[in-house]
Amino acid sequence: xxxxxxxxxxxxxxxxxxxxxxxxxxxxxxxxxxxxxxxxxxxxxxxxxxxxxxxxxxxxxxxxxxxxxxxxxxxxxxxxxxxxxxxxxxxxxxxxxxxxxxxxxxxxxxxxxxxxxxxxxxxxxxxxx
Amino acid sequence: xxxxxxxxxxxxxxxxxxxxxxxxxxxxxxxxxxxxxxxxxxxxxxxxxxxxxxxxxxxxxxxxxxxxxxxxxxxxxxxxxxxxxxxxxxxxxxx
Numbered sequence: 001x002x003x004x005x006x007x008x009x010x011x012x013x014x015x016x017x018x019x020x021x022x023x024x025x026x027x028x029x030x031x032x033x034x035x036x037x038x039x040x041x042x043x044x045x046x047x048x049x050x051x052x053x054x055x056x057x058x059x060x061x062x063x064x065x066x067x068x069x070x071x072x073x074x075x076x077x078x079x080x081x082x083x084x085x086x087x088x089x090x091x092x093x094x095x096x097x098x099x100x101x102x103x104x105x106x107x108x109x110x111x112x113x114x115x116x117x118x119x120x121x122x123x124x125x126x127x128x129x
Numbered sequence: 130x131x132x133x134x135x136x137x138x139x140x141x142x143x144x145x146x147x148x149x150x151x152x153x154x155x156x157x158x159x160x161x162x163x164x165x166x167x168x169x170x171x172x173x174x175x176x177x178x179x180x181x182x183x184x185x186x187x188x189x190x191x192x193x194x195x196x197x198x199x200x201x202x203x204x205x206x207x208x209x210x211x212x213x214x215x216x217x218x219x220x221x222x223x224x
Contacts, residue, residue, distance in 0.1 A: 008133035012140035019144035026151040042174040053184045081207040088214035098164035
């Protein structure tokens with residue numbers, strides 16, 4: 001077994017792992033029955049699925065004789081931004097009350113995204129948006 | 130035992146098909162909704178799947194230029210998700 005053969009096999013395995021994760025995550029997005037539960041599955045594609053595809057791309061670039069590590073940039077960017085966007089979507093769910101409202105925090109009276117200032121009280125709840 | 134290039138092209142075909150199916154299923158969730166959070170999530174997942182398709186295209190054609198394309202798509206996808214969520218949360222994107 002030469003280096004090329006092992007690298008090609010590794011590329012194929014990484015490709016299968018990445019596409020399998022993408023498919024399973026979207027199955028979760030379709031089948032789960034609650035907004036917050038649905039948030040769980042697709043955030044895995046952003047890290048593991050795309051990570052495996054980028055690993056496949058890197059391995060294949062070494063096999064085909066033009067080595068590159070640039071894909072690590074995309075991987076780092078995705079690993080940083082995936083939790084932030086998931087957090088924003090969870091806040092949207094809490095704000096629109098499409099999920100069970102989490103228990104009140106111990107210090108303040110309510111979650112800040114649900115808090116309506118006193119002077120805006122007559123405008124009605126924010127869930128009308 | 131399959132030879133390595135055969136297995137590689139088979140895996141590439143499977144990956145293309147499964148990412149395309151994933152994209153279609155995201156579109157179903159995008160149409161069904163029911164809430165705005167689900168729609169934003171479906172759009173975010175569609176951007177990530179498109180990113181995966183561009184990476185696969187890069188592997189398939191062996192061209193380096195697709196790296197820049199996927200980096201741009203990743204940045205635009207994050208910014209658009211955050212902009213949509215900000216708009217729902219605050220009624221404004223940049224206050």
